[in-house]
Amino acid sequence: MTAEAASEWRGWRAAAGSALYGPGGFYRRPEGPAGHFRTSVHASPLFAGAVARLLCRIDEALGRPASLGFVDMAAGRGELVTGVLAALPAEVAARTRAYAVEIADRPQTLDHRIEWLPEPPPGITGLLFANEWLDNVPVEVAEVDSAGVPRRVLVRRDGTERLGEPVAGAEAEWLARWWPLGSASCAAEGAPLTEGMRAEIGLPRDEYWAAAVATLDRGLAVAVDYAHTKHTRPPFGTLTGFREGRETAPVPDGSCDITAHVALDACALPGASLLSQRDALSALGVTGSRPPLELASTRPADYVRALATAGEAAELTAAGGLGDFGWLLQPVGIPDVLADPAAP
Numbered sequence: 001m002t003a004e005a006a007s008e009w010r011g012w013r014a015a016a017g018s019a020l021y022g023p024g025g026f027y028r029r030p031e032g033p034a035g036h037f038r039t040s041v042h043a044s045p046l047f048a049g050a051v052a053r054l055l056c057r058i059d060e061a062l063g064r065p066a067s068l069g070f071v072d073m074a075a076g077r078g079e080l081v082t083g084v085l086a087a088l089p090a091e092v093a094a095r096t097r098a099y100a101v102e103i104a105d106r107p108q109t110l111d112h113r114i115e116w117l118p119e120p121p122p123g124i125t126g127l128l129f130a131n132e133w134l135d136n137v138p139v140e141v142a143e144v145d146s147a148g149v150p151r152r153v154l155v156r157r158d159g160t161e162r163l164g165e166p167v168a169g170a171e172a173e174w175l176a177r178w179w180p181l182g183s184a185s186c187a188a189e190g191a192p193l194t195e196g197m198r199a200e201i202g203l204p205r206d207e208y209w210a211a212a213v214a215t216l217d218r219g220l221a222v223a224v225d226y227a228h229t230k231h232t233r234p235p236f237g238t239l240t241g242f243r244e245g246r247e248t249a250p251v252p253d254g255s256c257d258i259t260a261h262v263a264l265d266a267c268a269l270p271g272a273s274l275l276s277q278r279d280a281l282s283a284l285g286v287t288g289s290r291p292p293l294e295l296a297s298t299r300p301a302d303y304v305r306a307l308a309t310a311g312e313a314a315e316l317t318a319a320g321g322l323g324d325f326g327w328l329l330q331p332v333g334i335p336d337v338l339a340d341p342a343a344p
Contacts, residue, residue, distance in 0.1 A: 009154040009162065012239070012252075013204065016138035019157075019252035021103055026254050027136075028104055039132050040224070040277070040322050041080045044312035048083025050284040055084065055127045057337040058220050059092055062125060068096045069126030069219070073212065074133035075100035078110045085111065096126075120215045128212060128221040134262045135225045137205045141239055141260075142167045144181055144197045153198070159251035167201070174203045178266040179233050198237035202263040209267040209328075218333035224277065226261040227326030233263070264328045272330045275338070278323035281316055283338045 020026050040047040059068050072081035078100045085098055098114045099121055100106075106116035115121075120128060141153040145163055150172075152164040167175060175181065179199040213221045228234065238261040241250035250258045264274060275283075317323040329338060 009156055009164070011152055011164070012141045012155055013138045015155050015157070015252035016250075016258040019254045020136060020138065020258060022254070024254055026257055040316055040325070041076070041083070041131060043315050043322065045083055045087075046286050046312050047281075047316060048080055049087040050281050050286050051080065051127075051129055052084045052087035053284050054220075054222075054337070055088065055096070056092055058127050058334065059095075061334040061337050062218060064095075065125050066095060067125065068092065069099070069121075069124035069128075070096055071099045071101060071120050071124055071126070071128040071215070073101050073120065073128065073130035074136065075102040077104075077107050078102075078114060078116075080129070080131060081114055082111055085113065099124075120212055122215050123217050124215055124219065125217050126219045128216055128219070130209075130212065130221070130223045130225075132225055134205045134209060134223055134264075134267065135259045136257070137208050138258070139204055139260060140167075140171060140201045141237060142171075142175060142181070142199050142201055144195055146195050148195070150175060150181055150199070155252060157251075157253050159249055159253075171201045171203060174201055174206075174266070175199060178202065178230060178263055194235075197235050198239075199233065200237050200239060200260045200263075202266050205262060206267050210269060213269060213330050213332065216332040219331075220334065220337065221330040221332065223262070223264065223267065223328040223330075224325055225264065225328075226259070227264040227274075227328075228261050229263070229265045229274070234261075262326070264326045268328055269330055272328055273336060273338075275327045275329065276323060277325040277327055278317040278319070280327040280329075280338060281323075286316060 018025065021028070055068070055070055059065070062068070070081065070084060072078070075081055081098050081100050085093055085096065088096060100110070100114050100116050101118070101120050102116065103118055110116065142150045143153050143163060145151050150167045152167055153161050154164040155161050181197045181199055209223060226238070239250050239258070240260070241248040241256040241258050243256040248256050250256070252258060268274065315322060329336065
């Protein structure tokens with residue numbers, strides 16, 4: 001890379017996009033995301049089992065179609081789709097057509113039943129599931145200057161920042177509607193803009209999500225992610241980096257993941273609902289309840305297994321951790337299967 005390219009000032013959307021997805025980018029590395037951070041998928045097979053049960057509920061709501069689709073967005077190395085296929089009842093698995101959507105190359109050992117695609121296929125009847133996808137859709141960052149004007153943040157490859165032009169057009173409209181910088185959680189509605197306040201402009205995520213939902217003919221689209229809503233926006237944004245399991249400065253040089261929490265309420269289309277992961281997994285049978293102590297004396301091996309399972313469930317649903325993730329559920333032509341207590 002030339003010295004001129006290294007010193008180029010760009011908006012965060014272009015800089016992060018190149019660092020994550022360009023030639024030699026972070027997400028094209030052979031170790032995949034699991035080499036650097038731990039998602040719910042990696043935390044426990046209970047997560048894939050819950051998604052499999054969700055797919056079964058959708059199957060029932062669809063009237064058991066001859067072909068049931070499951071689309072794993074931002075599939076990493078196929079860990080979730082592999083786990084879901086393994087957890088499905090044999091009869092449902094036989095009718096399921098599974099897709100992994102990922103820009104990286106297909107893993108050589110991946111189950112032959114899984115189709116590996118760079119984008120979601122159209123005309124799906126079933127479930128599109130996006131676990132920690134939208135947080136890695138790059139967005140522009142805005143910061144309030146000394147005159148109270150929100151400006152685009154520009155960044156160089158080494159992570160150095162400066163303020164650019166004022167935010168305008170559709171991005172300014174998005175900020176005004178979804179992340180008014182004068183009304184972040186630390187300020188009253190309509191309060192003066194404070195120098196240094198920041199926001200991530202989630203418009204590209206809204207557009208990507210709408211396009212993904214549009215690939216469904218009937219079924220359910222689910223986005224699971226770090227999230228906040230309009231009344232809990234963090235006053236200084238959430239942009240950060242991860243490398244080898246540790247949080248680090250977000251430097252757009254391809255050496256680390258670059259992520260920011262998602263305004264899931266802005267992504268939601270009409271008819272959508274928002275749940276915490278804790279509530280969503282509870283509805284799908286995942287709880288952190290400890291097994292009865294008497295089981296330890298009567299069937300100690302079963303007790304140890306049940307205790308381990310309870311520990312994994314507790315991690316997936318923990319307050320202050322994975323349990324606080326948001327689940328955006330977007331039904332397409334079916335009822336809300338998580339809201340139906342009679343669902344299997």
